[in-house]
Amino acid sequence: MIQFEQVSKVYQHNGSDLRAVDQVDLTVHKGEIFGVIGFSGAGKSTLIRLVNLLERPTEGRVLVNGEDLTQLSKPGLRHVRKRIGMIFQHFNLLESKTVHHNVAFPLSLSGTPKKEIDQRVAEILEFVGLSDKAKQYPEELSGGQKQRVGIARALATSPEILLCDEATSALDPETTKSILKLLRKVRDEYGITILMITHEMNVVREVCDRIAVMESGRVIEKGSIFDLFSNPQHPTTQNFVRTVMENDIPASILSGIEKRGSSRNIYRVTFVDESAGEPVLSQVAKKFDVEVNVLFGQITELQGIPFGHLVVELQGPDQEILRVINHIQQRVSVQEVTSHAG
Incomplete structure (x- = not known):
C-alpha cells in the first residue's frame, strides 16, 4: 500500500545538510494500522508528510498502491491526494464554521453537489458519534469532540489511507483511548490503511499492528507490536518500552x-x-x-x-x-x- 524505498529528505541549514529522513526502507500493508514512533527530532513528522508529497523526497521513491508519487504530474498527484486523508495534532478546524461545514469543507472544494455533501456529512457524523453536534462551532466542543470532527473531515472524501500526525498528544488519557477505539473502528469497518506517528508508546501498544522506531532520521528497529515489546533490541526501543512496561528492579x-x-x-x-x-x-x-x-x-x-x-x-x-x-x-x-x- 505505502512503500518507502531508500527515501531521504535533506534540508539546507546554515550552509550544511540536515538529513531529516535518512535512507528509509519501509512498507505499510493494506488495511493495517502502522505506527512510527520516535523522540522529537527523529524525523517521523517529515516522513509522514512524504506520503502525500507535502514534502518531496531528496532521494528515493515513495509509492502508494504501486505508483511512484515523485513521477506523477500535478493532476495525477491531486488525484492520489484525494485518496489520502490527514488528521492533525491540533485539529486545524475552521473556527468560524459549524461542525457540519468543517466536515463538508473538502467535499465543497472538490465540487461535490450539495445534496451529496449533506448526505455524506450526516453519515460520517453518525459514524464518529457527533450527529447532535452538526450545528455547533468548534469553540463549543471538547478536545476529544474536536478530534472526532477532524477524523470525520478526513473521512469525508472516502480515503484509502489515513495519516495521523500526533493525533492524540493534545488529549487526556481517557479521551485518547476513545479516539484510538474510533481509529480501530475506521480500519475495521472501512478497511482504511492508517499510518500514525507518535512519541507515546502506550498509543502504539493500544492500536497498532506493527511499528517502526526512528532516531536521527533512520529506522532503527521495526516489527510487530509483540516482537518489539517483548524483545526490543535497540537501546532507544528499550527506553520506549520501559515507559509503559517497567522491567527494572526498583x-x-x-x-x-x-x-x-x-x-x-x-x-x-x-x-x-x-x-x-x-x-x-x-x-x-x-x-x-x-x-x-x-x-x-x-x-x-x-x-x-x-x-x-x-x-x-x-x-x-x-x-x-x-x-x-x-x-x-x-x-x-x-x-x-x-x-x-x-
Whole structure:
C-alpha cells in the first residue's frame, strides 16, 4: 500500500545538510494500522508528510498502491491526494464554521453537489458519534469532540489511507483511548490503511499492528507490536518500552537484598500466552527445596496475547536452584539478573 524505498529528505541549514529522513526502507500493508514512533527530532513528522508529497523526497521513491508519487504530474498527484486523508495534532478546524461545514469543507472544494455533501456529512457524523453536534462551532466542543470532527473531515472524501500526525498528544488519557477505539473502528469497518506517528508508546501498544522506531532520521528497529515489546533490541526501543512496561528492579528492593547479604539468586521469568496463566512458581516452591520471593513484575496483553514478567529471588542450595532453573525453562523463559554471594 505505502512503500518507502531508500527515501531521504535533506534540508539546507546554515550552509550544511540536515538529513531529516535518512535512507528509509519501509512498507505499510493494506488495511493495517502502522505506527512510527520516535523522540522529537527523529524525523517521523517529515516522513509522514512524504506520503502525500507535502514534502518531496531528496532521494528515493515513495509509492502508494504501486505508483511512484515523485513521477506523477500535478493532476495525477491531486488525484492520489484525494485518496489520502490527514488528521492533525491540533485539529486545524475552521473556527468560524459549524461542525457540519468543517466536515463538508473538502467535499465543497472538490465540487461535490450539495445534496451529496449533506448526505455524506450526516453519515460520517453518525459514524464518529457527533450527529447532535452538526450545528455547533468548534469553540463549543471538547478536545476529544474536536478530534472526532477532524477524523470525520478526513473521512469525508472516502480515503484509502489515513495519516495521523500526533493525533492524540493534545488529549487526556481517557479521551485518547476513545479516539484510538474510533481509529480501530475506521480500519475495521472501512478497511482504511492508517499510518500514525507518535512519541507515546502506550498509543502504539493500544492500536497498532506493527511499528517502526526512528532516531536521527533512520529506522532503527521495526516489527510487530509483540516482537518489539517483548524483545526490543535497540537501546532507544528499550527506553520506549520501559515507559509503559517497567522491567527494572526498583533500587529500594535491590538495596534490601544487598543488606540481607546471604546467598541469593535473582531471575527474570518471562511468561507468554498460555504460560501466563500457569502456576509455574507456585509449583516450583512445592516441588523443590527453595523459597521463591517475587520482587517485581507485571502482566499485560500485546495484540491479544498475554505477556509479562516477574523478577524473582530464589533462596536455597545452589544445586537445588540449578534444578529449579532447568525445570521452569522447559515452560517459560528465564534470565539471570544478578547473583549475590554472602
